[in-house]
Amino acid sequence: MKFRFVVSGLLLAQIVAFQAVRAQPPGPPPSNWSEPKTPLEKDMHQIASAVRKLKKQIGDADQNASSLDLVAQVRAAAVAASGETPSYAADKPESERAAFVADFQSDMKDFVAKVDTLADALKANDNDSAAKIFKDLLDAERKGHKEFQKPKPKP
Numbered sequence: 001m002k003f004r005f006v007v008s009g010l011l012l013a014q015i016v017a018f019q020a021v022r023a024q025p026p027g028p029p030p031s032n033w034s035e036p037k038t039p040l041e042k043d044m045h046q047i048a049s050a051v052r053k054l055k056k057q058i059g060d061a062d063q064n065a066s067s068l069d070l071v072a073q074v075r076a077a078a079v080a081a082s083g084e085t086p087s088y089a090a091d092k093p094e095s096e097r098a099a100f101v102a103d104f105q106s107d108m109k110d111f112v113a114k115v116d117t118l119a120d121a122l123k124a125n126d127n128d129s130a131a132k133i134f135k136d137l138l139d140a141e142r143k144g145h146k147e148f149q150k151p152k153p154k155p
Helices: 002-023 039-057 061-081 087-091 094-123 127-148
Strands: none
Touching: 039 061, 039 127, 061 094, 061 127, 087 094, 094 127
């Protein structure tokens, strides 16, 4: 008889604990993450989010439909970003600012062209080529960030 009470009590305690854990709100966002403040940051955040998902599935031909949806998201955000001005442009001397913005917009248009090439490879079910194009896309993204993103202050 006592055994049943002990087992019932443990089961009830587990249910209550599970409900309490499930009801807690999620923790704070990571310390290196912040809400996008400008339209360009919003577009870049959308690109980064889709690229992270795409990175996991680019080589899997069974997920090409999903990959094409993600590529479409990247393309839409990149097209929107290509008309924006990076906030780093405000830190540039007036004489260099127009050229800096023009270079950024040109770089974004080249990025969109690479995204279109990636979409074509996925549509052709050529995942090996798509993976190579995706790697080139990531390299272009890193290069663009290095050139057009405001450097973070060093501690």
